[in-house]
Amino acid sequence: MPTIELIVFLIITVLTVLLFVQAVSKKLKFIRLGAKENRSDHPGKRFANFCANVLGQRKLLQEPYGVIHFFIFWGFIFIALGEIPFILERVFPNITIPILGTSPYFYLIKEILSSLVFIGLIVGIVRRWIVRPARLYLSVEAALVVILIYGVIITEWLTSGARLALMGSHHAYSLDFIYNLVAGFFAGTSAESLTTTISFLWWIHVIILYSFAVYIPNSKHLHILATPFNSYFASLKPAGGQIEPMNLEDENLKEYGVGRIENFTWKQLLDSFACGECGRCMDNCPANISGKPLNPKELLSRTLKDHLLEKGAVMNKLGISSTGEENAEALKPYTTGYSETAQILNKKLIGDIVSREEIWSCTTCMACQTLCPVSNEHVNKIIDMRRYEVMNENNYAHELQLAFRNVEAKYNPWGVSWSERASWAKDLGVQTMKEAGDQEVEYLLWVGCAGSFDDRAKKVSVAIAKILKAAGVNFAILGREEKCCGDFIRRAGNEYLFGLMVKDNINTLNNYKVKKIITACPHCLNTLKNDYPAFGGNYEVIHHTQFINDLIKSGKLTLNKNVEMPKQKIVYHDSCYLGRYQQEFEAPRALYRMVPGVELIEMDRNHNKSFCCGAGGGRMWLEEDIGERINNMRVDQALAKEPQAIGANCPYCITMLEDGIKDKTDAEHSVPVIDPAELIVKMI
Ligand code: SF4
Ligand code: SF4
Structure with missing residues (x-):
């Protein structure tokens, strides 16, 4: 040259x-304006994830x-x-x-x-x-x-x-x-x-x-x-265990949750820059599809990023790392008046940048995160902003306030007297842990609030108890001592109330030396399995569909295959908290397939792309007055397959789907929603 x-x-x-x-x-x-967060642990595991997801393109290959x-x-x-x-x-x-x-x-x-x-x-x-x-x-x-x-x-x-x-x-x-x-x-x-x-x-x-x-x-x-x-730097924790506990005893903690962009962690801010705007999240987000204001792609790639670039530029120019109370005096010259700087610094993250309707539209269904090819973590950001609204501002829907109050007073969101918790089991001869006394109990059947108080879900609890008894399983329930597991409370941003429930439940569980838990509720399952360990509760938690499969495989439960059952086409609905959260897709399907006369079929949106019922993340307790009802949309997707029944394995899903069916069909064309335990129990 x-x-x-x-x-x-x-x-x-x-x-x-x-x-x-x-x-x-x-x-x-x-x-670097973001809050500290340690994401450099387990370098070997992280490198393996990097190889699989980046070099191996694992998610895209699916x-x-x-x-x-x-x-x-x-x-x-x-x-x-x-x-x-x-x-x-x-x-x-x-x-x-x-x-x-x-x-x-x-x-x-x-x-x-x-x-x-x-x-x-x-x-x-x-x-x-x-x-x-x-x-x-x-x-x-x-x-x-x-x-x-x-x-x-x-x-x-x-x-x-x-x-x-x-x-x-x-x-x-x-x-x-x-x-x-x-x-x-x-x-x-x-x-x-x-x-x-x-x-x-x-x-x-x-x-x-x-x-x-x-x-x-x-x-x-x-x-x-x-x-x-x-x-x-993606989270190494299971999908359902990524919510960081808050140290509520820290006297230096002036703000709860995230109410300012710089309160997100550096990794949460990095997410916005990693977004390739592929739109997989928005394409599978029930809130977005049903016409709510939340669009996870827009939230990360535009709303939060644009705000960070605008406010961050001012902060970097002024040389400040926080616009919180602690810097209020120093910032006064810049935040008073109508200058451009003042206008930027005075913008509220929630209200001016992200609307309240956006953060409360999320069902925490995890579709966005599961399908995101660049490992972005959407759900925690939304929960962090909810925490700010609930714990800092006390600004959230009155329906949710009622559900929280019910939990505080009666330990369940329905507000039914806690003394009624074991009523569903009174004629079944199911013992409580207290009644078992010194006798060793192998499994705790965690019934959950729905399984204890909701008439429809109680039928599933009864079916499960009968199956466990038929298989000779050594189990008991907590009865009146069981309290709301806290799933919806935590995901609706009330970490304080969640902490109270966790503490009481862990005390009770550890007091009875509980090691193995069976539950019919995927929300309880996820919380007990993935949220409780950070608070000292470590249990082996299994969904009833998984457990019943194990009983059948091990020969402890024999099914009468000659029993007369109606011929029916059942279309299966994956619940988010069993499917995407636990990656358990097969156990419930296997049970339906064991039932004579059942032809199991799939909806177009299934497995990781399944469509939420609309109840997760506290949405069960909130009015749905924007856009189309998510449960009705899911029912439409199910009915399009012309089934005789819909299969579901979560008490929230069953309620939401049944409500949707009532909205969408008349009595003559109604289809039932059936948990697999309700069919298996007829074969014992
Ligand atoms: S968790 Fe579900 S509802 Fe929430 S943003 Fe993601 S896809 Fe949408
Ligand atoms: S799926 Fe991930 S990369 Fe694609 S638009 Fe959504 S956040 Fe961005």
């Missing part, structure tokens, strides 16, 4: 690196066209690797990069993958700009990135093809079908013209490549850089 070219190359390279580093560090300053994503991802990696010899061998002609500059197989693989990227981008263009699914937004930024990628690929092919034509042959390029094809086009061109062409194309390539490198950290496509880190 001529000296003058070398100098120009070095100058623009240094400039590009500086601009890249400057843009990245600017973004890091925003992320989708029908995931394999295309996989190859496109690796195409980009190989294109990037190919840049090393492409640039260095021209700048330093005497060096040879091992493998990348010498192996024909490297070039063969690179070209196969580059071609897939080339075609994949065309498919992407057709989808985004012609098919235009609602979840993908049109943007100039996306178009620019596509143009830059094509620019990089095409100029590299042309330059290298021309080089091959000039050299006549090159061992490393011998299997590179694209370079050979391009070289064919240049056949007969003079060496002088080829040299000029190569030089010209090489410079065009470098300029496009460097523009791309500077553009990425300055655009929404920063997610390309943020995703690997976001995946590495």
Whole structure:
């Protein structure tokens, strides 16, 4: 390379690196405004997650066209690797990069993958700009990135093809079908013209490549850089156990939950930068689909990020890390008056930026998080904002206040007298732990508030108790000593009341030395299994559908397959807290399939893409007056399959689906909602 070219190359390279580093560090300053959170534990596990989710594209491979994503991802990696010899061998002609500059197989693989990227981008263009699914937004930024990628690929092919034509042959390029094809086009061109062409194309390539490198950290496509880190720092806890406990005894804690953007943790802020706006979350969010104001993609990629960039820029300029009470005096000159700075600093996260309707629309169904390919964590952000509203501002729906008061006074949200908790079992000969006394009890049947007080759910409790007795299981219930597990209380943001319930329940459970718990409620199951350990309650918790399966498999429960049962088509509804939260999809299905005459069918939205019933996250106790009712939508999806019954295994789901059926059908066309235990009990 001529000296003058070398100098120009070095100058623009240094400039590009500086601009890249400057843009990245600017973004890091925003992320550093977030609260502390330790996400560097278990590096081995984190690295394994990173390999599976980023290098292995695990989540995307579960989708029908995931394999295309996989190859496109690796195409980009190989294109990037190919840049090393492409640039260095021209700048330093005497060096040879091992493998990348010498192996024909490297070039063969690179070209196969580059071609897939080339075609994949065309498919992407057709989808985004012609098919235009609602979840993908049109943007100039996306178009620019596509143009830059094509620019990089095409100029590299042309330059290298021309080089091959000039050299006549090159061992490393011998299997590179694209370079050979391009070289064919240049056949007969003079060496002088080829040299000029190569030089010209090489410079065009470098300029496009460097523009791309500077553009990425300055655009929404920063997610390309943020995703690997976001995946590495993703929560290692189970989906249902990611809510951080609050230290309510900390006297320095002035605010509960998140009421200011900088109160989110740095990882929660990083999420927004990692969002690739693929829209999988919004496409599966029951709140969004039913017309509520909550759109998880919008919340992360626009609402919270834009606010962080706006407020964070002011905070960084003023050199402050918090706009809380502790800095109120120092901030007075900036927060009073009508200046732009004052207006930005005075914006309330909840109310001005995120609406209350948004944060209360979430059913905590976990669809967004489960399907997000970049490991974003949506649900905790919403719960943190609810905590602020409930514990700090005391500003939340009166229906929820009533449910909380009922729990405080009667230990259940229905407000039925706690002394009635075991009434459902009075004729069944089920003993309580207290009655068992010194006698050893292997399993506790945790009945839950619904199973104890709701007439419909009580029928499932009875069926389970009969099955356990028929199988000779050594079990007992807590009876009056059982209190609300706290699932909905915690997810509705009332950590204080949740703490009271947890403390009492753990005292009772540990007092009876409970080790194994069976429950019919996936919400209780998740809370006992995943929330309680942080408070000192460690139990083996199992859903009744899993336990009954185990009883049958181990021969402890024998089913009478000759019993006469109606022929019926049952369409199955996955509950969020058993399905997505515990990844248990098969146990309930297996039970239905054991019942003579049952044909089990699926709804279009099933397994991880199942549609919520609308009751989770405290929504069971809230009016639903915006958009369409979520339970009615789920019933529509079920009835579209023309079933004779709907299968469900969660007391909330059963209630919501039955309510939906009442809304959607007349008595003549009504279909029952059946828990599998209610069918199995008829076979014992
Ligand atoms: S948890 Fe469910 S309802 Fe809440 S934002 Fe995610 S997908 Fe929507
Ligand atoms: S699924 Fe994840 S990456 Fe895709 S839009 Fe939602 S938050 Fe962003």
